[in-house]
Amino acid sequence: MAEQAETLRRTPLSRDRVLRAAVALADGAGIESLSMRNLAQDLGVVPMALYKHVANKDELLDGMIDVVVGEIDPPVPDAGWKHTIRSRILSARQVLRRHPWAPLAIETRSMATPAVLAYLDSMVGTFRAGGFSANLAHHVMHAMGSRILGFSQELFDASRQAGRSGATEPEPPAALPPEVAARFPHLAEISTAASHDDASVVGQGCDDQFEFEFALDLLLDGIERLQQQDWTSSRRPR
Amino acid sequence: MAEQAETLRRTPLSRDRVLRAAVALADGAGIESLSMRNLAQDLGVVPMALYKHVANKDELLDGMIDVVVGEIDPPVPDAGWKHTIRSRILSARQVLRRHPWAPLAIETRSMATPAVLAYLDSMVGTFRAGGFSANLAHHVMHAMGSRILGFSQELFDASRQAGRSGATEPEPPAALPPEVAARFPHLAEISTAASHDDASVVGQGCDDQFEFEFALDLLLDGIERLQQQDWTSSRRPR
DNA sequence: AATGTAGGTGTACGGCGTACACCCGTCAAG
DNA sequence: CTTGACGGGTGTACGCCGTACACCTACATT
Numbered sequence: 001m002a003e004q005a006e007t008l009r010r011t012p013l014s015r016d017r018v019l020r021a022a023v024a025l026a027d028g029a030g031i032e033s034l035s036m037r038n039l040a041q042d043l044g045v046v047p048m049a050l051y052k053h054v055a056n057k058d059e060l061l062d063g064m065i066d067v068v069v070g071e072i073d074p075p076v077p078d079a080g081w082k083h084t085i086r087s088r089i090l091s092a093r094q095v096l097r098r099h100p101w102a103p104l105a106i107e108t109r110s111m112a113t114p115a116v117l118a119y120l121d122s123m124v125g126t127f128r129a130g131g132f133s134a135n136l137a138h139h140v141m142h143a144m145g146s147r148i149l150g151f152s153q154e155l156f157d158a159s160r161q162a163g164r165s166g167a168t169e170p171e172p173p174a175a176l177p178p179e180v181a182a183r184f185p186h187l188a189e190i191s192t193a194a195s196h197d198d199a200s201v202v203g204q205g206c207d208d209q210f211e212f213e214f215a216l217d218l219l220l221d222g223i224e225r226l227q228q229q230d231w232t233s234s235r236r237p238r
Numbered sequence: 239m240a241e242q243a244e245t246l247r248r249t250p251l252s253r254d255r256v257l258r259a260a261v262a263l264a265d266g267a268g269i270e271s272l273s274m275r276n277l278a279q280d281l282g283v284v285p286m287a288l289y290k291h292v293a294n295k296d297e298l299l300d301g302m303i304d305v306v307v308g309e310i311d312p313p314v315p316d317a318g319w320k321h322t323i324r325s326r327i328l329s330a331r332q333v334l335r336r337h338p339w340a341p342l343a344i345e346t347r348s349m350a351t352p353a354v355l356a357y358l359d360s361m362v363g364t365f366r367a368g369g370f371s372a373n374l375a376h377h378v379m380h381a382m383g384s385r386i387l388g389f390s391q392e393l394f395d396a397s398r399q400a401g402r403s404g405a406t407e408p409e410p411p412a413a414l415p416p417e418v419a420a421r422f423p424h425l426a427e428i429s430t431a432a433s434h435d436d437a438s439v440v441g442q443g444c445d446d447q448f449e450f451e452f453a454l455d456l457l458l459d460g461i462e463r464l465q466q467q468d469w470t471s472s473r474r475p476r
Numbered sequence: 477a478a479t480g481t482a483g484g485t486g487t488a489c490g491g492c493g494t495a496c497a498c499c500c501g502t503c504a505a506g
Numbered sequence: 507c508t509t510g511a512c513g514g515g516t517g518t519a520c521g522c523c524g525t526a527c528a529c530c531t532a533c534a535t536t
Contacts, residue, residue, distance in 0.1 A: 013514080036493065048494075049515050057493065107345055107391050117422050120393070124424035134431035138444065141428065143453035145390040152383045153345050153391070155358070184355050186362035190379065193372035194471070206376065210471070215381035215457075218464075222456040233432070233448070251483080274524065286525075287484050295524065 013045060015053040019063040023099065026064065031101035036060075061105055066115035068102045071095045072150075075122060081130025082220055085123065092119075092150030093212060103151040116149075123148055135232050140223050147216060251283060253291040257301040261337065264302065269339035274298075299343055304353035306340045309333045310388075313360060319368025320458055323361065330357075330388030331450060341389040354387075361386055373470050378461050385454060 011017070021043050026034045036057060040047040054060045073091040075084050096102050112120070120141070127137040146152055181188035194206040249255070259281050264272045274295060278285040292298045311329040313322050334340050350358070358379070365375040384390055419426035432444040 035491080037491080046516055048496095048517080051494070052514050104345070106393075107342070112393060114421075116393070117418070117425065121422035121425045124428055128424060128427070134428050137424075138428040138432045139449060139452050142392065142444070142449035143456055145392055145453070149393065154380065154383055155344075155350060155354070155387065180355070183352075184359035186359045186366060186375075187355065189366070190362055190372050190376040194376045206380070211377060211380035214377050214471075215383070218381055218457060218460040219453075222460045226456075233452075273522080275522085284485055286486080286527095289525070290483050 013043065013049060013053055015063070018043070018050055018053045018060070019067050022060055022064050023067050026101045026105075027099055031105060034101075058109075062109060062113045065102065065106055065109065066113050068095060068099050069113075069115040069119055069149075071098075072119065075126060081126050081132070082224060084126050084130075086216065086220060088123070088126075089148060089150055089216060090213075092148075093209075094150075096150045103146070103149075103153065106149065106151075107146070107153070120148070130227075132227055133230075133232060135234070136227060139233060140226075143219060143223070147219070152212070152215065251281065251287060251291055253301070256281070256288055256291045256298070257305050260298055260302050261305050264339045264343075265337055269343060272339075296347075300347060300351045303340065303344055303347065304351050306333060306337050307351075307353040307357055307387075309336075310357060313364060319364050319370070320462060322364050322368075324454065324458060326361065326364075327386060327388055327454060328451075330386075331447075332388075334388045341384070341387075341391065344387065344389075345384070345391070358386070368465075370465055371468075371470060373472070374465060377471060378464075381457060381461070385457070390450070390453065 018039070022034060022039055025039055025042055029038075036050055037047045039060075040050055043050075050060075054063060072095050073088065075088055079087075106116070124137055124141060127140060128134070132140065141148065176184075176188065176191055181191075256277070260272060260277055263277055263280055267276075274288055275285045277298075278288055281288075288298075292301060310333050311326065313326055317325075344354070362375055362379060365378060366372070370378065379386065414422075414426060414429055419429075429444075432449075
């Protein structure tokens with residue numbers, strides 16, 4: 001085994017290898033175990049060696065985000081803006097499902113990385129090509145917020161939990177414990193109200209994918225309506 | 239001044255005093271300078287003293303969130319669901335503007351605190367009282383996501399930045415630097431496309447409040463439409 | 477006066493990010 | 507063939523963090 005480590009160590013480090021190892025570590029063990037020391041150990045190297053390839057931990061995280069964003073599918077050609085946007089966002093969502101730490105990391109970064117900017121730019125391009133005014137496209141991008149990257153934080157979110165402590169089991173939905181249900185009757189009520197009728201879902205845990213698409217389509221439909229009536233913020237009511 | 243510290247120290251610590259001091263520290267110096275040690279110093283006390291009032295730092299953060307959530311206005315009585323929800327959310331937004339670290343803290347917590355649950359429960363109650371089915375209310379809550387608490391992370395967000403390093407100046411919008419604008423033409427285009435016509439805003443930085451309300455109303459209008467047509471997920475297209 | 481207890485103290489440990497000096501292999505110029 | 511620069515891995519050390527654990531002290535209760 002020492003030999004194996006030896007062999008691995010001979011492959012020289014590189015920024016790319018560091019970033020990939022960091023993503024793998026975060027995927028496998030959770031973002032909270034991503035320390036420079038752990039990462040170095042995974043690479044069979046001493047912690048300070050990493051600093052020859054990334055300036056510091058912040059830059060490491062930026063690089064990891066770029067790796068993830070790079071996995072999002074390119075836009076489908078020759079389709080209407082609505083379909084293009086929708087399927088790209090759903091692709092982004094698939095990517096983030098493979099890297100559950102990423103939403104939190106993206107939110108935490110203060111400024112967008114170049115890869116994120118490129119992605120956003122291309123999304124705006126799709127809207128513009130679909131006939132959106134620059135003004136409407138601006139507001140629409142704001143309205144989409146993080147959803148345009150395939151996630152939206154949920155407040156009572158299990159996937160976020162997963163993002164933290166590594167790839168443990170999906171876990172039974174863990175419906176709210178009875179004493180909580182008693183104190184918050186409305187929450188209790190709606191928590192069981194999403195049995196998507198077809199009882200394909202085992203527990204009464206709700207279908208994340210459905211909820212995501214529900215919200216996404218709510219927005220896209222509203223946006224379509226605005227665009228069809230040439231909405232612009234300079235004509236806003238008040 | 240030693241005397242002053244002395245006097246302050248005589249006022250005995252309490253969970254409440256600890257939480258308030260923590261909120262004040264985060265407000266004033268940014269969430270990243272909220273350490274048990276700094277907080278203890280502010281209170282004129284030794285770090286370990288805090289642990290007699292909060293179990294650990296996570297519980298401290300939970301308590302801080304509860305303080306913030308407690309500042310949100312109660313629901314306005316005798317109004318339609320739409321107005322009630324809308325104004326409550328805008329109130330939450332005002333609160334969060336006073337505590338720019340809070341969104342990040344809330345997102346970071348793994349499970350909702352009792353105060354957050356109570357708030358959510360009351361929001362669901364408003365929908366139900368407005369004639370929403372439990373099913374629709376469920377999906378609607380998901381669709382609102384963090385927006386129901388008055389924030390939505392923006393990806394290219396300045397307020398989030400502010401949340402980190404304390405209450406520095408609002409800063410001129412820092413429109414994207416030219417070399418960035420060149421690489422991302424669509425972003426450059428829309429970044430200047432939100433001059434809300436009335437040139438009350440100095441720079442071409444966009445009006446956060448407007449963008450928030452734009453997205454909020456987009457959702458609320460879509461939701462209203464669904465409710466009027468008795469939408470339910472068991473009848474969904476596919 | 478004796479005793480329990482709530483709450484502030486002091487010391488210490490292990491982990492973190494990373495500054496800084498070092499050292500060693502490769503390779504170009506003399 | 508020597509030499510010297512330099513890219514990249516190493517070792518040590520510093521200052522921060524959260525917090526376990528033993529202690530001590532002042533007051534309330536009996």
